[in-house]
Amino acid sequence: MKTHHHHQLFDSATRRGFLRDLGLGFGGLALGTMLAQDLLPISSQAKADEHLGWRPPDGRPHFAPKAKSVIWMFMIGGVSQVESFDPKPELDRHDGKTIAETPHASILESPYVKKNVRELVAGLHPVQPKIMRMQVGYRRHGQSGLAISDWWPHLSRHIDDLAIVRSMWTTDNDHGAQLQFHTGRHVLEGRLPTIGSWVHYGLGTMNENLPKYVVLGTPLADCCGGIGGQGSGYLGPEHEGVQLKVDPREPIPYASPAKPVPDDLQRRKFALIDRLDRLVAQDHPDDPAITARIQSYELAFRMQMAVPEALDFKHESEETTQLYGLHQDATRDFGAQCLAARRLVERGVRFVQLFHGSNGGAGAWDAHGGLKANHAQQCAQVDQPIAALLTDLKRRGLLEETLVVWATEFGRTPGSQGTDGRDHHPYGFSVWMAGGGLKGGVAHGATDELGFHAVENRHYVTDIHATVLHALGLDSRRLEVPGHRRLDIDHGQPILELFA
Known part of the structure; x- marks a missing residue:
């Protein structure tokens, strides 16, 4: 019988602490989306959708775009x-009047105006608003x-x-x-x-x-x-x-390492996480959540380099x-x-x-x-x-x-x-x-x-x-x-x- 003891290396809370201790700075909201995906298995509904032939978008537009x-x-x-x-300019001409007192009273009967608002503007409400002129030219x-x-x-x-x-x-x-x-x-x-x-x-x-x-x-x-x-x-x-x-010094709130971490050390730490995730992936080769998780960590490292420059x-x-x-x-x-x-x-x-x-x-x-x-x-x-x-x-x-x-x-x-x-x-x-x-x-x-x-x-x-x-x-x-x-x-x- 195959064992899955490596799955128990980290529970969700421990995993978050492990990442934080590695200096990756995943404690904040900015990269929380990645960790949320990290802990989401593919649902039975999604599997059923795929079985019926539905697939999520492939990243390509449906027709020729005008904008990127x-x-x-x-x-x-x-x-x-x-x-x-x-x-x-009509506001200036009728400043201080109610709408009912202007040649435009018919707008109160517009089919686009809800009854309660029509009553308010028509003066059936105790406070009858007066037209106010434009406050700027x-x-x-x-x-x-x-x-x-x-x-x-x-x-x-x-x-x-x-x-x-x-x-x-x-x-x-x-x-x-x-x-x-x-x-x-x-x-x-x-x-x-x-x-x-x-x-x-x-x-x-x-x-x-x-x-x-x-x-x-x-x-x-x-x-x-x-x-x-x-x-x-x-x-x-x-x-x-x-x-x-x-702010190039802290562009991703709460996502910078608590202490300066050399790039080489960062890479080795990500490599360790990658190996741990791939152990799990061996038992679940068809689970897109595992792939998404690995990709999210890779993106996180690249972001720490690219976002400050941008x-x-x-x-x-x-x-x-x-x-x-x-x-x-x-x-x-x-x-x-x-x-x-x-x-x-x-x-x-x-x-x-x-x-x-x-x-x-x-x-x-x-x-x-x-x-x-x-x-x-x-x-x-x-x-x-x-x-x-x-x-x-x-x-x-x-x-x-x-x-x-x-x-x-x-x-x-x-x-x-x-x-x-x-x-x-x-x-x-x-x-x-x-x-x-x-x-x-x-x-x-x-x-x-x-x-x-x-x-x-x-x-x-x-x-x-x-x-x-x-x-x-x-x-x-x-x-x-x-x-x-x-x-x-x-x-x-x-x-x-x-x-x-």
Whole structure:
């Protein structure tokens, strides 16, 4: 009878301690996805799926892609559409009135507005919001003549590169919409795969030394989805985003050795782990979990070498660091994220997710009061870095193959909240995209005259997901996992009109 005593060398807890003691630094979240996969055996369901002929993606696109990589920028808290990319001069004309007192009262009968919201705006609620004028001016720019607010002076120079979608809608009127924007489902429905994890699942790597899916900045707060905003749900932990810090001294939180370890010693330690895993593999030659485990350790070592180099700006020119605003307090943090994103896609990372505005709660863009001061400050932190990213990608020939997405969870009401703020508004808001085979200088869809709800070419949040996947040559229905059937709205529809 064959014995399996070598299987008992380490239980899960001992294995983690063993790795930590070896100086590999696997204690933290960044490489936790690898350890999670390490301890997951192949399930009987997966075996049954394979028996029926289903196979996971082979890393190749389903059709010719327009883009190779995605840079996904998410502004946390809810950016006002009427003070950014969908200016509404009618707000100024009717400042202080209720919607019912304007020539636009018919919007209250829109089939897109839920009954409870219609009653609130119509004044049946004790607090009747008044229309609040735009808190900033706007201008038309470029050959396209598209209008954006004056809080975006740097980005306005790139207006002819942008494809603005002004007709977004979602269903969550609370900040669970942050998770909803990334997964397509309400936060109460559990953690499901995010758009980044679908890209990771569907496409192979372009650089075996770096993760396919990287997260920069502080993620969503626990109240709004937490790490579910970069999670992979039922696709498995190996498809989660890997969080990196823009710091070459410690780019992978908690994953550096506790003490400096010579490269040669690191290699010998990994070789020992590799031999132990291959002992197990001898008894389970058909178990893909064993293969995945071995590959994960190999990737971890390569990452410790490659990631610090990717996030080290010392060889960037003074002109480049000035371009991104790294010498200014207001723009330094997000500028560093944007420059790191360029360096990562330049080195073959598929999906780079940037967060701005995480403050441990609903998000810095959540302007229930003092919207003018709030948005002026937040825009000043991101406007120059985002414009620099587009400039830099374009001059390096990378914008054509990189899809840049700017998004937020919902917009803000045309009416005031209190005296100088705006409430959450899921019925009509804006996002924009650039590069990746899209047309530039176009505005797709529209809200009504007051920016209340999307009325033309309306798009639920998963239409953005579908557009991203389409640009990468992926069909979400061909990625579907047996046992996890998705609704049509989960898949979304790519906005084909945006493609050149």
